Amino acid sequence: MIVQGKVAFIGLGVMGGPMAGHLLSAGNRLAVFNRTRSRAESWLEEQGNRGRSAEIAATPALAAQGAEIVITCVGNDEDLREVTLGADGAFSAIEPGALFIDHTTVSANxxxxxxxxxxxxxxxxxxxxVSGGQAGAVSGxxxxxCGGTGxxxxxxxPVMGAYGARIVHVGxxxxxxxxxxxxxxxxxxxLQGxxxxxxxxxAAGLDTDKVLEAISGGAAQSWQMENRWPTMVKDEFDFGFAVDWMRKDLGYALEEADRLGLESPVTAMVDKFYAEIQQTxxxxLDxxxxIRRLPRGNT
Known part of the structure; x- marks a missing residue:
């Protein structure tokens, strides 16, 4: 969808950068902000001719000024609060009637x-x-x-359709x-399973490719199995969604579960396992x- 007016995009990291690029490809005019300006400059250069429809703003507030839609995709709770409610934050400039969309994974609070x-x-x-990782962001x-009013x-x-394949209003x-x-x-x-x-x-001496072929067609099938089993077998992890990010996300999940009076023993256990990966x-790593924290057995 082409917005008849300015779109502000704040946060041009591994997820936000490609998403903002898709908005440019759809024909939108963008004002972008990134806390590290050199990253914004690199992003603009990567856009080639499309970059003529984008400008780099010095602050989130300047990016949001006059925008019909303001989009954020930053790191965590504090990052989001800084670029929205902090000094020179976007909320100081968003006009009545505009729309703010946040794609950061943060706490429900x-x-x-x-x-x-x-x-x-x-x-x-x-x-x-969003879910789908950097690959999903690049491919759109x-x-x-989504949470908010209907x-x-x-x-x-329609705007999110530039980079989203499945867009669901959940409440x-x-x-x-x-x-x-x-x-x-x-x-x-x-992933623990x-x-x-x-x-x-x-450890049993089986052909891992054959086992994957056998079980990925049944009830155990999952995206993680099909996309991560082969690389896990090869001990390859220099890609994908980082452990640091997952621990941040699981922390929010455990916090919300506790607020609701729920126990989440498996999540809490795996969060501790990820802490061990961080400590090493x-x-x-993805x-x-x-799998690295598990012994290889009698092989």
Whole structure:
């Protein structure tokens, strides 16, 4: 969708950069901000001729000034608060009637805080974390889970279609973040199961490719199995979604579960396992590196 006016995009990292690029490809005019300006300059250069429709703003507020839609994709709760409610934050400049979309994975409390602040200022918000990793961002096939009003969702959906393949409204403000927590909890449990299954397969002397062929067509099939089993067998983890990021996300999930009076023993256990990976210097490795903490058995 081409927005008839300015779109602000704040955060041009491994996820935000490609997403903003897709918005340019769709014909939108962008004002972008990144805390490290050199990254914004590199991003603009990467856009080639499309970059003529983009400008780099000096602050989040200047990026948001006059924008019909303001989009953020930063690191964590504090990063998001800084670029929205902090000094020179976007919320100081977003005009009544505009739409704010956040693609950062943060706590549900932060999403609700921003939703309340936006309501007081007369603009709409949508918490819309994404799943699909850097590959999904580059290909424009992210899954987007959205929390906010139906009106905000309907207005945002065509815009998010530039980089989202599955875009679902799951509930009120904060619901998108809670859905992302559920997503990460599922991934954590699956990867621990895959780690144990691969170790068993190798220790038993089986052909791991044949085992994958056999079980990936049944009830055990998952995206993680099909995309991570082969690399886990090869001990390859220099790619994908980092352990550091997963621990951040699982922390939000455990916090929200505790708020709701729930126990999440598997999530808590796997979070501790990831802490062990971090302690051995593996914080930037893909989450499938979970297998590294398991012994290889009698092979």
């Amino acid at each position: 932060r999403a609700r805080e921003l939703g309340a602040a936006a309501g007081e200022q007369g603009f709409m918000t949508l918490d819309a974390p 096939k992210l899954a987007v889970m 009106e905000a969702f309907e207005r945002a959906r 009120a403000c904060g619901a998108g973040q809670t859905a992302k927590m559920a997503n990460q909890m599922c991934i954590a449990g699956i 895959l780690s144990e299954a691969i170790r068993l397969t190798v 210097g593996g914080g930037r 989450t499938s590196s979970l």
